Amino acid sequence: MSTFPKDFLWGGAVAAHQFEGGWQADGKGVSIADVMTAGDNQTKRRITDGILPDENYPNHEAIDFYHHYKEDVALFAELGLKAFRTSIAWTRIFPNGDEDEPNEAGLQFYDDLFDELLSKGIEPVITLSHFEMPYHLVTEYGGWRNRKMIDFFTKFASVVFQRYRNKVKYWMTFNEINNQSAMMNEWSLFTNSGIVVKPDEDVERVMYQASHYEVVASALAVQIGHDINPNFQIGAMLALGPAYPASPDPKDIMKAERAMQVNTWYADVQIKGRYPAWLRQYFKQRQFDLDITLTDLDVLQAGTVDYLGFSYYASHVVQAVADERVDFTTRDEKTEIPNPTLAASDWGWMIDPIGLRYMLNWLTDRYELPLFIVENGLGAFDKVEDGQIHDDYRIDYLRQHIEQMALAINVDGVNLIGYTPWGFIDLVSAGTGQMDKRYGMIYVDKNDAGEGSLKRLKKDSFAWFNQVITTNGDNL
Numbered sequence: 001m002s003t004f005p006k007d008f009l010w011g012g013a014v015a016a017h018q019f020e021g022g023w024q025a026d027g028k029g030v031s032i033a034d035v036m037t038a039g040d041n042q043t044k045r046r047i048t049d050g051i052l053p054d055e056n057y058p059n060h061e062a063i064d065f066y067h068h069y070k071e072d073v074a075l076f077a078e079l080g081l082k083a084f085r086t087s088i089a090w091t092r093i094f095p096n097g098d099e100d101e102p103n104e105a106g107l108q109f110y111d112d113l114f115d116e117l118l119s120k121g122i123e124p125v126i127t128l129s130h131f132e133m134p135y136h137l138v139t140e141y142g143g144w145r146n147r148k149m150i151d152f153f154t155k156f157a158s159v160v161f162q163r164y165r166n167k168v169k170y171w172m173t174f175n176e177i178n179n180q181s182a183m184m185n186e187w188s189l190f191t192n193s194g195i196v197v198k199p200d201e202d203v204e205r206v207m208y209q210a211s212h213y214e215v216v217a218s219a220l221a222v223q224i225g226h227d228i229n230p231n232f233q234i235g236a237m238l239a240l241g242p243a244y245p246a247s248p249d250p251k252d253i254m255k256a257e258r259a260m261q262v263n264t265w266y267a268d269v270q271i272k273g274r275y276p277a278w279l280r281q282y283f284k285q286r287q288f289d290l291d292i293t294l295t296d297l298d299v300l301q302a303g304t305v306d307y308l309g310f311s312y313y314a315s316h317v318v319q320a321v322a323d324e325r326v327d328f329t330t331r332d333e334k335t336e337i338p339n340p341t342l343a344a345s346d347w348g349w350m351i352d353p354i355g356l357r358y359m360l361n362w363l364t365d366r367y368e369l370p371l372f373i374v375e376n377g378l379g380a381f382d383k384v385e386d387g388q389i390h391d392d393y394r395i396d397y398l399r400q401h402i403e404q405m406a407l408a409i410n411v412d413g414v415n416l417i418g419y420t421p422w423g424f425i426d427l428v429s430a431g432t433g434q435m436d437k438r439y440g441m442i443y444v445d446k447n448d449a450g451e452g453s454l455k456r457l458k459k460d461s462f463a464w465f466n467q468v469i470t471t472n473g474d475n476l
């Protein structure tokens, strides 16, 4: 028996660009997700220069939730969801990002969607920016390299906070804002910040500057939101998984500590309202000369978040390198090694349920804030047999993680407010652009080539998760 709080937010999570489709419907503009091609396990997604003919852009149609939302929300209600996490596609509201007036048709879509959810007792949990900023802001302004982005973002935030002030209580500012700390991965910088690094740029400096503008924009949004409705709960959102040291060698321990610091400083700033000491020192030593004003620092202090949302998929193992730098910063991936004690998913992600409990403890000690697991799940190939999908591997994965959540709550005293497993309805993978990397409890008939009827089918995990929710986690 596992005890979860009475009002625990059992839910499911998606993001607009990965499931809505309707990429040009009702005045929507082109987003950065719209210029990313499909890839797979071996092939990286490409970022094209605008929309090119003869390319496969999987987010354009995705699973066409835009035109199926009523039937889909009915299915979500049947699944028993109490919460539904999605994002508002910025380009439905401001198609180019720099308009004076928002697009009414885009605003109306989310009004209708939220009404539909609320009528079924499902609480919307909304991310403002989930890898889908207007592409025009990239081509005209250079993405988050540019301080002007703060104004564009806060305007977007104000409009939607105001419009949905009586419909949405839980918000998050930037999805997985810390992915870009792995700045050598061009996908991360583009999806987080709309940046493709130029040959003469120092990628690390660019990343820290963009990140700074984003944490300032986030802090301003928190203040704007609280002014509009003091009951808003506005959270940070990071991708979090422990970085374990490869051995008891103190150099590995130091390496792992620095890897955690590099990955989590965003939460330090968004929760504590200031940069951590190691990073202030690092900026000085590297002579980045970033545009960080005294006013910015006041804004960070005044705009701290109410809770920490995070995604948890995997843990990592890091190892010091022979010629270790004195600052132990992790600049590339050569320091990360597989964990021989764990199994991995078909995409090589280490499966580590206990790592989730570890993370929940670590975050509670460090931040003492309510925690919300807003993504977790297993990307896997599914097989349809006679209209059925027997995804016991997915059930096992989710069960093991929920068991660890229960331990964290009941044994460790962690304040966990909800759990919204990722992609509970199959959608386009953000990392690979695939449909066949499936996380869902609801199957969607569409393949990597974009073929299929879009029909929805319930997997075995659908009934299982429904039972988890209806017993408030007692029957796993």
Ligand code: BG6
Binding pocket: 015, 018, 131, 175, 176, 239, 311, 375, 379, 422, 428, 429, 430, 431, 432, 437
């Ligand atoms: C997180 C993102 O990185 O993980 C989601 O917030 C993403 O957008 C999810 O889809 C799973 O990653 P992937 O690459 O398997 O889609």
